[in-house]
Amino acid sequence: MPYMLLVVEPVDQRLSRTEAEGREAYASMVRFGANLKERGLLLSSESLKSQHNAARVEVRGGTSRVVDGPFAEAKEMIGGFFLLDCQTRDEAIAIAKECPAAEWCTVEVRALAPCYET
DSSP: OEEEEEEEEETTGGGGSOHHHHHHHHHHHHHHHHHHHHTTOEEEEEEOOOGGGOEEEEEETTEEEEEESSOTTOSEEEEEEEEEEOSSHHHHHHHHHHOGGGGTSEEEEEEOOOTTOO
């Protein structure tokens, strides 16, 4: 069953690191992903740029609205994800506990399912 690990981090956390610290954090995540791939669990993973150049799009009643980042009300942002093929929710949670990012942010575990399922 597919599960997604969402790396949820404070918006300005990246600005608090030196470039060397940021590169080491990224390298630890790449190693984590490589290990998951070797174990046959990783379907996909990506790191996302910060929300500073992001955009939010809404269409309501045929009218679209685009809001450019950074988003003042945001306290957290999705910094990246790992898409896994796990047997159970417990297995996905155990893998999230192994994730290096769990030491500096939150790793949210979500099963994939159609939007009509809760």
